[in-house]
Amino acid sequence: MKHFNVYFSPIGSLFLVEEDGNLISISYEGIEQRDTIPFFEPIFAYLDQYFDGKIIDSFSFPVLLKGTSFQKEVWEELLNIPYGSTISYGEIAKRIGNKRKKKISGQAVGQALKRNPLVILYPCHRVIGKKGELTGYRGGLKRKEYLLTLEKKAQANISSSFLF
Numbered sequence: 001m002k003h004f005n006v007y008f009s010p011i012g013s014l015f016l017v018e019e020d021g022n023l024i025s026i027s028y029e030g031i032e033q034r035d036t037i038p039f040f041e042p043i044f045a046y047l048d049q050y051f052d053g054k055i056i057d058s059f060s061f062p063v064l065l066k067g068t069s070f071q072k073e074v075w076e077e078l079l080n081i082p083y084g085s086t087i088s089y090g091e092i093a094k095r096i097g098n099k100r101k102k103k104i105s106g107q108a109v110g111q112a113l114k115r116n117p118l119v120i121l122y123p124c125h126r127v128i129g130k131k132g133e134l135t136g137y138r139g140g141l142k143r144k145e146y147l148l149t150l151e152k153k154a155q156a157n158i159s160s161s162f163l164f
Contacts, residue, residue, distance in 0.1 A: 002017055003017070003018040003037050004034065005035060006030070006033075006034055007047050012139075012143070013030075014028065014120070015027050015031065018035075019064070020064075022062045023043060023121075024063070024066060025118065026120060027119060027138075028140075028143070039061075043059075043061055051150070053154035055083050055151075056083070057083065063118060065117065065118070067115060067117065070108070071112040073096055073099075074109055074113065075122045075124075078122045078123050079122065079123075080095075081126045085126060087127060087128070088128055088129060088130045089110050090109075092109045109127075113136070116138070119138070125144045125147040
């Protein structure tokens with residue numbers, strides 16, 4: 001059985017889906033249905049911290065990625081992009097290609113990112129074009145820019161707090 005909830009963020013509604021005790025989706029599209037089950041509480045707390053500019057390196061609630069083995073490999077690689085940093089599609093392709101010992105295209109990475117079921121948690125917004133341009137984001141480039149700016153500001157605030 002699936003449960004649904006909506007998180008109201010600064011970038012619009014985020015639609016969450018739980019199935020069998022695992023978070024399976026956070027997306028920008030969904031239904032306004034809300035099931036009030038305790039499962040969603042730590043996810044809302046995580047998202048509150050994230051949108052408050054707190055640097056969060058990981059999450060501890062259960063997730064289940066549904067996709068092909070290649071898609072999952074791409075999505076897992078997103079977890080290696082440090083908070084507030086960016087990386088190109090080509091660099092992700094190169095990393096995965098090195099693991100697989102075969103050439104992977106940046107375009108294939110982009111196609112996998114289009115199907116990322118857990119936006120923000122698996123930070124596909126941190127992936128940019130090879131010349132540093134903001135390209136392709138399922139939530140739209142304004143959301144991508146907002147998320148990157150949020151992370152850079154949070155990093156700057158942390159860095160400046162260590163200055164004497």
